[in-house]
Amino acid sequence: xxxxxxxxxxxxxxxxxxxxxxxxxxxxxxxxxxxxxxxxxxxxxxxxxxxxxxxxxxxxxxxxxxxxxxxxxxxxxxxxxxxxxxxxxxxxxxxxxxxxxxxxxxxxxxxxxxxxxxxxxxxxxxxxxxxxxxxxxxxxxxxxxxxxxxxxxxxxxxx
Amino acid sequence: xxxxxxxxxxxxxxxxxxxxxxxxxxxxxxxxxxxxxxxxxxxxxxxxxxxxxxxxxxxxxxxxxxxxxxxxxxxxxxxxxxxxxxxxxxxxxxxxxxxxxxxxxxxxxxxxxxxxxxxxxxxxxxxxxxxxxxxxxxxxxxxxxxxxxxxxxxxxxxxxxxxxxxxxxxxxxxxxxxxxxxxxxxxxxxxxxxxxxxxxxxxxxxxxxxxxxxxxxxxxxxxxxxxxxxxxxxxxxxxxxxxxxxxxxxxxxxxxxxxxxxxxxxxxxxxxxxxxxxxxxxxxxxxxxxxxxxxxxxxxxxxxxxxxxxxxxxxxxxxxxxxxxxxxxxxxxxxxxxxxxxxxxxxxxxxxxxxxxxxxxxxxxxxxxxxxxxxxxxxxxxxxxxxxxxxxxxxxxxxxxxxxxxxxxxxxxxxxxxxxxxxxxxxxxxxxxxxxxxxxxxxxxxxxxxxxxxxxxxxxxxxxxxxxxxxxxxxxxxxxxxxxxxxxxxxxxxxxxxxxxxxxxxxxxxxxxxxxxxxxxxxxxxxxxxxxxxxxxxxxxxxxxxxxxxxxxxxxxxxxxxxxxxxxxxxxxxxxxxxxxxxxxxxxxxxxxxxxxxxxxxxxxxxxxxxxxxxxxxxxxxxxxxxxxxxxxxxxxxxxxxxxxxxxxxxxxxxxxx
Numbered sequence: 001x002x003x004x005x006x007x008x009x010x011x012x013x014x015x016x017x018x019x020x021x022x023x024x025x026x027x028x029x030x031x032x033x034x035x036x037x038x039x040x041x042x043x044x045x046x047x048x049x050x051x052x053x054x055x056x057x058x059x060x061x062x063x064x065x066x067x068x069x070x071x072x073x074x075x076x077x078x079x080x081x082x083x084x085x086x087x088x089x090x091x092x093x094x095x096x097x098x099x100x101x102x103x104x105x106x107x108x109x110x111x112x113x114x115x116x117x118x119x120x121x122x123x124x125x126x127x128x129x130x131x132x133x134x135x136x137x138x139x140x141x142x143x144x145x146x147x148x149x150x151x152x153x154x155x156x157x158x159x
Numbered sequence: 160x161x162x163x164x165x166x167x168x169x170x171x172x173x174x175x176x177x178x179x180x181x182x183x184x185x186x187x188x189x190x191x192x193x194x195x196x197x198x199x200x201x202x203x204x205x206x207x208x209x210x211x212x213x214x215x216x217x218x219x220x221x222x223x224x225x226x227x228x229x230x231x232x233x234x235x236x237x238x239x240x241x242x243x244x245x246x247x248x249x250x251x252x253x254x255x256x257x258x259x260x261x262x263x264x265x266x267x268x269x270x271x272x273x274x275x276x277x278x279x280x281x282x283x284x285x286x287x288x289x290x291x292x293x294x295x296x297x298x299x300x301x302x303x304x305x306x307x308x309x310x311x312x313x314x315x316x317x318x319x320x321x322x323x324x325x326x327x328x329x330x331x332x333x334x335x336x337x338x339x340x341x342x343x344x345x346x347x348x349x350x351x352x353x354x355x356x357x358x359x360x361x362x363x364x365x366x367x368x369x370x371x372x373x374x375x376x377x378x379x380x381x382x383x384x385x386x387x388x389x390x391x392x393x394x395x396x397x398x399x400x401x402x403x404x405x406x407x408x409x410x411x412x413x414x415x416x417x418x419x420x421x422x423x424x425x426x427x428x429x430x431x432x433x434x435x436x437x438x439x440x441x442x443x444x445x446x447x448x449x450x451x452x453x454x455x456x457x458x459x460x461x462x463x464x465x466x467x468x469x470x471x472x473x474x475x476x477x478x479x480x481x482x483x484x485x486x487x488x489x490x491x492x493x494x495x496x497x498x499x500x501x502x503x504x505x506x507x508x509x510x511x512x513x514x515x516x517x518x519x520x521x522x523x524x525x526x527x528x529x530x531x532x533x534x535x536x537x538x539x540x541x542x543x544x545x546x547x548x549x550x551x552x553x554x555x556x557x558x559x560x561x562x563x564x565x566x567x568x569x570x571x572x573x574x575x576x577x578x579x580x581x582x583x584x585x586x587x588x589x590x591x592x593x594x595x596x597x598x599x600x601x602x603x604x605x606x607x608x609x610x611x612x613x614x615x616x617x618x619x620x621x622x623x624x625x626x627x628x629x630x631x632x633x634x635x636x637x638x639x640x641x642x643x644x645x646x647x648x649x650x651x652x653x654x655x656x657x658x659x660x661x662x663x664x665x666x667x668x669x670x671x672x673x674x675x676x677x678x679x680x681x682x683x684x685x686x687x688x689x690x691x692x693x694x695x696x697x698x699x700x701x702x703x704x705x706x707x708x709x710x711x712x713x714x715x716x717x718x719x720x721x722x723x724x725x726x727x728x729x730x731x732x733x734x735x736x737x738x739x740x741x742x743x744x745x746x747x748x749x750x751x752x753x754x755x756x757x758x759x760x761x762x763x764x765x766x767x768x769x770x771x772x773x774x775x776x777x778x779x780x781x782x783x784x785x786x787x788x789x790x791x792x793x794x795x796x797x798x799x800x801x802x803x804x805x806x807x808x809x810x811x812x813x814x815x816x817x
Contacts, residue, residue, distance in 0.1 A: 078685075081695070082713060082720070132791070136746065
């Protein structure tokens, strides 16, 4: 009687141990098979325009809006300039020319949803590798992010 | 076959159990250990990692002067909110912004003894907007904002010695109350012989008006009462919501060896005050303005330095014949707690030295007042007849009943100090129906959602005075315990026992969702109205005005700007105004300067705080971020050069160019 019980206990233990290692192994395998950039998870739109609340192209007037530029400048000085110079590396990359290399939607998504872009977007991941600091969300609204784009467009137009 | 036998045995045991239980109840049921099966108890208090508790518990810090916050039922420690004592961990009471909060008419007071937190109420229910707490020693009341869990305001009470019967709020937060535990001469700074007690000393009951939008306090009026000790108070509810009640002891008017001299009378009083009527009398000019010096400390804006608004007068109301707003209810014997049930009908007193728990009826009290059923009168305060107001006396409550809370299901729970137990009794029969041990020497108790019209009554917390052998020993002085009981069933069951901070007296617990929906994650930079805030990093600078130097500094992960400063001189008074420009939840930066006779200052996201520093020696002073904020936290540092008093090193500051 006792030996049967022992056998049973051993069996249960083994099954349990196996299932636990199996789970762990699976997880490890999963991670190992992940490509560095995790690009598969992203839509075409996200790859080009970033991950976040901006999910459609926005229309930009060719003519810049001075009110938006001013607003964007104020937000930049209060919430961004601590880490980003316009020219030259600081905590983060310089912002001059950014409207030429990234789409406005990408810039807005990055401002509005930095964590996910750094975690999942190949550009965010590359930036993290280079600067080693996660850009924080600075409590910026969608409207504020749009104003920041205008401010950067104006800066780049006058380069 | 085997199964049948087990079932038979089980029913036999259940039968014996029932008979035993019935026997115990009939015999007056001795206290029980009442610990439920350990696994069941563990399951009931288990909150999985990452999950949240159902209740916030706010425990007074007692002689720590603070208020601690706990998750219930897990007993997870959440934080200490500094209130009446300096807190070097956060810089509260050390930063220039918070120092004014601790100013009083006696100067800067770095410590007090906080007893009774009470959450603001709307329609008799806790609304989770603010929590008030009293300072017993240098009498004050503080308001803590439950959006930020910070002390925002402190009001000193004049004419008061030991503000113990405080800080209980009325049903719609019209008033928060205070009272003098130690009667004193109430004319300001009166220098009289102590044995002129009966002639010169008086008590004051304080009614502090609350602003319904901001929670701000304003000293409304004080009622001048005979020279007794006014011990505890509570506001009425429902039918009695226009009333507040205070216990008194020392109706003997002793001023020495109160242990003996104040324990002679068989009955002292509960003072019942119709605050609505009293306020009306004051409005109609029956009050008297007298001079008094007391401080009202608060913030004028969202941020900045707390200000000291020094008051020089207070309105007092001295009962006159026929004013009919205050009555005494004779109550045995040196009563401590006075607690009102959720309907507002029952007024239970904890007579420390009484052999019963006397329970007055509010409706009978009103009837007695209408029938002029008075036994006498003290200083124009009618004394009602005990028989006219009493609804019942709970027999065999144990030795030393102190405080009572109610579950809203017809039962009351009284803490009993000397016999160290909690007794549960019926509001219908006034009989004890259950009792359970407390470890050891219980003071206050509280029920989740308690002291409101609608208690949740899932759990009860007992706050005890000594731990003895309950935990791993930590020397001759150990921290005070809290014990969590399940009161959802017929019998109380002990679930959890954990040490607290300071000496918790009263505590309150509120359903978490009433608070979490309002909790702030950051201070919005756009709303930072601090006069020395750094709203644009480009404005970081150092300014000199005579011997006063102001450093306008910003912080973000992972640097300060500026971080190299020169031109400070020995003899300067330096203010470092540090703005945390982060806008991400819980990303805190701190600052500490070598040799500064001050604490560190912690600065929450979007906040500006000021460290005052008076360098006394020349040299290079490193400063650094005290809160581990990022991977490059160790790099978050700077240098300040301090030169001789007569040096001509010019003021300079920079960041980023080596």
